[in-house]
Amino acid sequence: MTRMMAIVERELRKFFRSPTLMLVSMVMPLVQLVILGNAFGGKIHNARVGVVDYDHGEQAVRVREMFDSVAVNIKTFTAVQCNDERQAREDVRTGKLDAALIIPAQYSRRVLAGDSPKLGLVVDNSDQFMSSSLEAEMQSLADALNNPTVQPKVVQQIVLQIVELYPYVEYMKYLLAGSIALAMYVSVMIGGGMLYIDDKARGVHEGFLVTPITRLELVMGLNLAGAIKAVLSGVSLTVIGSLLAGLGVIFHPVQVLQLALLIVAVSIAFNGMMFLLMVRVEDPLVPRAMFGVLNTLLFFPSGSIYPIAAFPRWLRAIAIVDPFTYAVHGFKAILLKDGGFAAIQADLLFLFAFGIATLLVATPLFKRTL
Amino acid sequence: MTTHKSDPRYAGIAIAVENIVKRYGDFEAVSDVSFQVKEGEIFGLLGPNGAGKSTLIRMMTTLIPATSGRAIIAGHDVAKEPDTVRRAIGVIPQALTSDVDLTVEENLSIYAKLYEVPKAQREKNIEELLEAVDLLKWRDAQTKTLSGGMRRRLEIARGLIHNPQIFFLDEPTTGLDPVSRVAVWEMLDKLRGSRELTMLITTHYMDEADHLCDRIAIVDHGKLVALDTPIALKASVPGNSVVEVQFARDAGEWRERLESLEGLTSVEPQSMGSYRLHTENGPQTTASLVELAADKGGVIKSLSVQNTTLDDVFVHYTGRQLRDEQVKAPLFQMPPRPGMST
Numbered sequence: 001m002t003r004m005m006a007i008v009e010r011e012l013r014k015f016f017r018s019p020t021l022m023l024v025s026m027v028m029p030l031v032q033l034v035i036l037g038n039a040f041g042g043k044i045h046n047a048r049v050g051v052v053d054y055d056h057g058e059q060a061v062r063v064r065e066m067f068d069s070v071a072v073n074i075k076t077f078t079a080v081q082c083n084d085e086r087q088a089r090e091d092v093r094t095g096k097l098d099a100a101l102i103i104p105a106q107y108s109r110r111v112l113a114g115d116s117p118k119l120g121l122v123v124d125n126s127d128q129f130m131s132s133s134l135e136a137e138m139q140s141l142a143d144a145l146n147n148p149t150v151q152p153k154v155v156q157q158i159v160l161q162i163v164e165l166y167p168y169v170e171y172m173k174y175l176l177a178g179s180i181a182l183a184m185y186v187s188v189m190i191g192g193g194m195l196y197i198d199d200k201a202r203g204v205h206e207g208f209l210v211t212p213i214t215r216l217e218l219v220m221g222l223n224l225a226g227a228i229k230a231v232l233s234g235v236s237l238t239v240i241g242s243l244l245a246g247l248g249v250i251f252h253p254v255q256v257l258q259l260a261l262l263i264v265a266v267s268i269a270f271n272g273m274m275f276l277l278m279v280r281v282e283d284p285l286v287p288r289a290m291f292g293v294l295n296t297l298l299f300f301p302s303g304s305i306y307p308i309a310a311f312p313r314w315l316r317a318i319a320i321v322d323p324f325t326y327a328v329h330g331f332k333a334i335l336l337k338d339g340g341f342a343a344i345q346a347d348l349l350f351l352f353a354f355g356i357a358t359l360l361v362a363t364p365l366f367k368r369t370l
Numbered sequence: 371m372t373t374h375k376s377d378p379r380y381a382g383i384a385i386a387v388e389n390i391v392k393r394y395g396d397f398e399a400v401s402d403v404s405f406q407v408k409e410g411e412i413f414g415l416l417g418p419n420g421a422g423k424s425t426l427i428r429m430m431t432t433l434i435p436a437t438s439g440r441a442i443i444a445g446h447d448v449a450k451e452p453d454t455v456r457r458a459i460g461v462i463p464q465a466l467t468s469d470v471d472l473t474v475e476e477n478l479s480i481y482a483k484l485y486e487v488p489k490a491q492r493e494k495n496i497e498e499l500l501e502a503v504d505l506l507k508w509r510d511a512q513t514k515t516l517s518g519g520m521r522r523r524l525e526i527a528r529g530l531i532h533n534p535q536i537f538f539l540d541e542p543t544t545g546l547d548p549v550s551r552v553a554v555w556e557m558l559d560k561l562r563g564s565r566e567l568t569m570l571i572t573t574h575y576m577d578e579a580d581h582l583c584d585r586i587a588i589v590d591h592g593k594l595v596a597l598d599t600p601i602a603l604k605a606s607v608p609g610n611s612v613v614e615v616q617f618a619r620d621a622g623e624w625r626e627r628l629e630s631l632e633g634l635t636s637v638e639p640q641s642m643g644s645y646r647l648h649t650e651n652g653p654q655t656t657a658s659l660v661e662l663a664a665d666k667g668g669v670i671k672s673l674s675v676q677n678t679t680l681d682d683v684f685v686h687y688t689g690r691q692l693r694d695e696q697v698k699a700p701l702f703q704m705p706p707r708p709g710m711s712t
Contacts, residue, residue, distance in 0.1 A: 006483035010469065017471040017512075203465035207528075210431050210461040211484040212453045370433045 003213040007221025008228070015191070015229055025187035025233045026240070029179040033241055036305075037172025044133040045075050050082040050091060050100040057108025063119065066141055067101065076137050085120075092122050099123045099134045173245045177331030178304020180237045181266060181324055185298065187233035188270040192226035193278050193287040201284045206370065215368045223271050223359060230267035238263070247335055255334055262330045262344055265351035269323040272358030279365045297322075304328045326350045380445055384409045384536050384568035385430065390439035392425050392592075399425045401592045402439070407570060407585075409535075412562060414583030415572040416680070422592035423572035424464060427540050430570070431461045444535050457485070460529035464540040466521050470514035474505055474524055477513060478531055485532035492531075499527040502564065503557055519550025523557060530561070536568045543578060555581055576680040586680070588687055595687045604678040607686045609635035609648030612676050613655050617643040618669035627666060631658050638685070643671070648682070 051067060053060050064079075071079045080097060082088040088100035102120030110117035121138050123131040199205055208218060238259055242250045249255040277294075278287060301308070301315050302324035308316060319325045330347035333339040380386055385407035392400040400422045407413040415423045428434045430441045432452040441448040444458035468477045475496060482492040500506045503523040513521060522542060529537060542558075543551040555578065561567060573579050579586050580600050588596040588603075596603060604610075617624055620643035628637050628645055633655055638646040649655040652675040663670050 002486050003484050006480050009483070010472070010480045013476060014469060014471045203463050203467045204469070206433060206463045206465075207461075207467045207481075208484065209433055210456060210459070210463075211481070212456045212486070213484050369435060370428060 001217075003211070004217040004221040004224070007208070007213070007218060008225045011191075011222070011225030012228060015225075025190060026183050026237055028186055029183040029237055030240065030244075032182065033172060033175055033179040033244065037170070037175045037245065043076070044130060047077040047098040047130065047134060048080055048096070049077040049134065050080045050088045050097045051103070052082045052085045052088050052100060053103045054085075054105040055103050055107040059108035059111040059117070060103045063101075063103055063107075063141075063145065066144060070137065070141065074137075077134065089122055092124050095124075098130055101138070170245070173247055173336060174332075175304065176241045176245050176247065176335055177328045178299065178302065178324075179241055180234055180263075180331050181302070181304065181327040182295075182299055183237040184230045184234045184263070184266055184270055184327070185295070185324070187230045188226060188267070188274045189287065189291055189294070191229045192222075192271050192274040193290070194284070196222065196226075196275075196278055197281055197284050197287050200282060209368065209370065215366055216363060218368075219275070219359070219363050219366050223268075223275055226271040226274070227264070227267040230270055231263055234263040234266060235260075242335070249335055249338070255338065258334050258341060258344060259331075261348065262327070262334065262351075265348050265355070266323070266327040266330075268355030269327070269351040269358075270355075272355040272362065273323060276358040276362040276365075279362045280367070298324045301325070302328045323351055323354050326354075377445075380442060382409050383407070383442075384411070384444060385413070385570060386442040387426070387430065388440050388442070390426070390429060390441060391437045392422075392429060392434065393437045399592050400429070400436075403589070403592075403594045404439075405587050405594060405597055407568060409568055410566060411584045412558075412569045412571065412582055414579040414586040415570065415589055416574070416576070416579045416586050416684070417572075417589035418574055421589045423574075423589055424540055425592075426589070427461075427538055427570065427572055431459060431538050432456055457532070458535050460532070460534035460537045462525050462529045462537075462539045462542055464544065466518070466525065466545075468513045468521055468524050468528065471512065473510050473512055474500070474516070475509040477524060478528055481528045482531045487532050495531055495533065499530055502530075502561060503527045517550070519546050519553055522546060522550070522554055526554070526557065526561075530565075530567075533565075535566070536570070539569065539571045541572055541574070543573070543575065551575075551578070558582060576684070580680050588684060590688045596683070600680060603680065603683045607648070607678050607682050609650055610678055611649050611652030611655070612678060612682060613647040613649060613652060613659065614640075614672070614674045614676070615645050615647065615659060616671040616673075617663070618671050619643065624668065627662060628659070631655060631662065633658075646682075648678075 049067075051064060053064065067079055071077055077098070082091070082097075082100065085100075085102055088097065088102070091097040092100050100120075100122040102122065104118065104120065107117055107119070109115075119138075119142065121135065123134055125131045213221075239250055242248070249259070277290070281287065297318070300306075301311065301319040302322055303319065304324070308319045308325065311319065326347040330344040330351075333343035333347070337343065383406050385405075387406070388404050390400060390403050391398065403422075403426060405413075415426060417423050425434070429436045430443060430448060432448055432455055435449065443455045446454045446458065448455050469480075472480070478496045478499065479492065482495060487495060496509075497506075500509055503526055505520060505523055505527065508516065508520065513524065516524065526539070526542070529539075539558075543554050546554065558569065558571075559582070562569065569582075571579075571582060583600065585597065585599050586603060587594050596606070598606065615628075624643070624645065625637060625639055628634070628647060631647070633650050635648045635650065638648075640646060647655060647659075656673065656675055659673070660670070662668075
């Protein structure tokens with residue numbers, strides 16, 4: 001025990017004396033949280049949409065009034081008057097406009113005659129996000145035009161009433177779970193991967209191996225120290241990230257306890273995984289080369305950025321065995337849903353089991369000699 | 371527990387290496403080496419980079435298993451009782467491996483804990499060792515602020531933190547400036563005087579081996595080629611003096627002329643018209659040489675007479691200069707530590 005704790009003491013003294021590891025492990029997830037959270041979370045504003053009116057009738061004026069009202073109030077787009085459909089198409093193609101609304105000749109007559117009136121929308125579908133946002137906005141404008149001014153006594157259309165369980169979740173809040181997991185992964189990758197191999201290459205482990213420390217004490221000491229460092233990174237990012245994203249869970253004791261338990265489980269799982277990957281590595285270049293690959297392979301399939309349900313089958317298979325998936329699911333359950341202990345039970349079980357299993361495999365692989 | 375302490379063959383023997391072999395695939399890094407080190411002795415393993423010194427030391431210190439043969443350290447078989455051996459030995463690896471972010475005292479304290487030295491004893495040992503290696507006033511300094519020589523002294527203290535019986539030092543002065551090297555030698559001399567310690571030192575510095583070691587084993591290409599006291603090794607080289615001469619012009623004609631001189635045991639051509647002459651009588655050979663040069667109209671650029679050194683011993687036993695070997699890339703790299711010499 002004394003020998004195991006000596007390894008832990010050494011690692012933690014180094015860690016606190018040189019806090020670069022903790023700072024470095026938090027920089028990338030924090031930057032990602034702030035940049036991606038703001039970049040992906042917003043709605044389209046001030047898109048330039050041209051209006052070509054070949055009708056000029058009463059119904060065309062109604063369309064333009066509604067169009068102008070969106071431009072003035074929601075500001076999804078600004079209206080640009082155009083005289084020629086061909087020119088408007090060319091302007092969309094060259095990027096001068098983001099879309100063009102065409103009101104064809106005879107539009108008012110067709111509306112009044114109930115003769116399948118049509119409005120045209122020219123969009124630049126090379127930008128899927130912009131085109132689908134404008135399409136959705138225009139569709140709601142068309143729906144409003146279709147609504148009769150006076151509602152009939154009996155409504156025959158089926159209406160879906162949506163009940164949202166939680167207040168609107170901004171993308172930054174959605175991303176926080178992944179960012180905490182990422183910070184812990186970076187901490188483990190640097191503290192448990194790169195520094196471990198660097199120590200090996202510098203001959204530090206040779207110094208340990210000539211002492212009577214046992215294989216188990218050395219493995220447990222290195223992993224316990226790695227897990228403590230990952231816990232500290234996880235706690236720090238949870239606090240900073242929650243404050244940045246405007247989440248108040250860190251002020252609720254029960255949720256704080258759940259978070260603490262999940263952070264410990266994630267630390268053990270990540271650390272065990274990293275130790276297993278690094279246990280036979282000698283070359284300091286290997287963990288550096290693996291960093292990006294593992295990051296992509298584990299972080300992106302975890303559902304932290306995009307829902308797992310949208311993945312193809314093979315990617316879902318990765319997500320099932322990826323400890324990141326359970327970390328992200330658990331953090332989302334606590335941070336966004338307040339789902340209670342029951343919501344994270346399965347995640348905790350998987351993460352603890354994964355951590356113990358990887359350590360059980362890694363320990364016999366750890367060489368007590370050079 | 372298999373102990374050889376009661377075995378009369380090992381009475382007074384700290385280290386016994388018996389027919390030890392280490393193979394990596396087809397390459398034999400250490401070939402059938404045997405030697406014994408007496409208790410209290412300073413024993414040197416001398417050889418160029420890649421000779422197999424570090425492989426030998428690593429087999430003796432439990433770091434790598436031997437392919438065949440055995441090593442008995444402090445009466446215990448390394449292969450059968452590695453933990454007992456580890457408690458009996460202190461090891462200073464070739465590389466400087468102290469934690470640069472930790473203080474001098476923290477480095478010592480952590481190693482004392484790895485050896486499970488009780489708290490009171492730990493504090494006493496740290497105090498004594500810091501004084502012995504002259505780092506008492508640096509105890510709270512971070513190791514990164516120390517010079518190379520001070521770091522090496524710290525590592526020596528670290529290796530002694532648990533009061534071992536046998537101390538292994540793998541090239542303890544490599545990379546140090548001449549002043550620091552001498553300081554390390556003095557410290558090892560002092561430690562030897564104050565503790566009942568057996569030391570095994572690997573080095574490729576002749577002067578270091580000559581200065582520190584009671585006995586020296588010359589290792590080359592994994593084989594032990596000579597073993598004796600420095601004096602006996604020097605005496606074993608034919609000719610007890612070496613005359614070094616350099617001629618201003620030489621197209622190879624001087625070798626034959628020099629070989630005609632009386633009392634010479636060998637003539638070694640060096641570069642640029644230089645020769646090393648091994649002789650029984652240095653002054654007489656010098657006088658004859660000057661006379662010969664005057665006779666043949668040769669111009670002597672430099673001339674010196676010296677006693678036989680370990681350099682000569684190494685050349686005698688291996689057929690080449692140790693310093694020449696130093697600058698060549700080693701033929702074989704130790705697999706566990708790529709880039710480090712063996």
